[in-house]
Amino acid sequence: MPKKDAIEIIYQDADILVINKPTGLSVTKDRSRDEELLPVLLEQLNTSATEDTEDTENSEVDENKSKACPERSEWIQNLKSKIGLLLVHRLDKETSGVMILAKNKDAQRQFSSYFTKGQIKKTYLALVAGAVTQDEGTIDAPIGSNRKDPRFMAIDFGKRGKKAVTNWRLLADFGNAALVAVSPITGRTHQIRVHLPSMGMPLAIDPLYGNSEGLMLSSFKTNYRLGKWQEEKPLIERLTLHAYQIELPPSAKDHSHPLSALGVMAMPPNQQPATIFVAKLDKKFAATIKMLAKHNSRGLAAFKNPDILAAILDGKPL
Numbered sequence: 001m002p003k004k005d006a007i008e009i010i011y012q013d014a015d016i017l018v019i020n021k022p023t024g025l026s027v028t029k030d031r032s033r034d035e036e037l038l039p040v041l042l043e044q045l046n047t048s049a050t051e052d053t054e055d056t057e058n059s060e061v062d063e064n065k066s067k068a069c070p071e072r073s074e075w076i077q078n079l080k081s082k083i084g085l086l087l088v089h090r091l092d093k094e095t096s097g098v099m100i101l102a103k104n105k106d107a108q109r110q111f112s113s114y115f116t117k118g119q120i121k122k123t124y125l126a127l128v129a130g131a132v133t134q135d136e137g138t139i140d141a142p143i144g145s146n147r148k149d150p151r152f153m154a155i156d157f158g159k160r161g162k163k164a165v166t167n168w169r170l171l172a173d174f175g176n177a178a179l180v181a182v183s184p185i186t187g188r189t190h191q192i193r194v195h196l197p198s199m200g201m202p203l204a205i206d207p208l209y210g211n212s213e214g215l216m217l218s219s220f221k222t223n224y225r226l227g228k229w230q231e232e233k234p235l236i237e238r239l240t241l242h243a244y245q246i247e248l249p250p251s252a253k254d255h256s257h258p259l260s261a262l263g264v265m266a267m268p269p270n271q272q273p274a275t276i277f278v279a280k281l282d283k284k285f286a287a288t289i290k291m292l293a294k295h296n297s298r299g300l301a302a303f304k305n306p307d308i309l310a311a312i313l314d315g316k317p318l
Helices: 037-057 060-068 070-081 105-116 191-198 258-262 283-295 308-314
Strands: 008-012 016-021 096-102 121-129 136-140 143-145 153-155 165-173 177-184 241-247 276-278
Touching: 008 276, 016 037, 096 105, 096 276, 121 191, 121 283, 136 191, 143 191, 153 191, 165 191, 165 308, 177 191, 177 283, 283 308
Parallel strands: 096 241
Antiparallel strands: 008 016, 016 096, 121 177, 121 241, 136 165, 143 153, 165 177, 241 276
């Protein structure tokens, strides 16, 4: 896969791989013929492993490292021949953001248990439509599959509904739109996409549950004007929901592999601490937030915390 399309690797060690999943990439097979996450990611990792191995074979420095640490050479060869990835949790196809994948069965069991027991804190960024009248809240409403169409989920206080709890807090009020941090306590399908509309805070764009039209600058910029023969293009057209942050429980072991110190698993300069993983917004989502911050009637005063915009754009933990 071309580098410009490569899936961002946030962190990896011998047990887990943490990625920033792009929007539109399905975690499991669906009815479309679109690409799936695991095959795309495995191809990317195998290609990277092959390139790293070739570089190692042509480097005297790496050769000396291999002699000093024979396990390193064996590990590289194993990585090159086969990289196994196992799902721990899921994101909707249209939702972007941070995901943890396991590299072995033990890690899959461990991290699946964390999610099942609610020991991992997840924080999403949601751009919602309409006025938000409170600073924070908790939505406690059971969710079940829609009786008429199984593609949809719905709030269901009957026997079919399963307990679902979502905490949320307002980050910025732009007037006719708002940025909200959402932390689902339970993990029901489409939980955020069902809970937020029930409180009058539908996602600004959600083709399945609400608005399918792109967000236009003219809808919130005062005195917006187009030049002659120009056609306005949406700032963003995708689902306005991003899995921003995952925080591991204190009981999680320190995920740092000794081989990383030798350059085999070199991390980006802005690597997150091992207990909190942050996935930065994609360019269009980030640009949309910046435009909303710039052109709403209150400017940066729309943010509850003056530092929150810079933190989000820099990919810092909330």
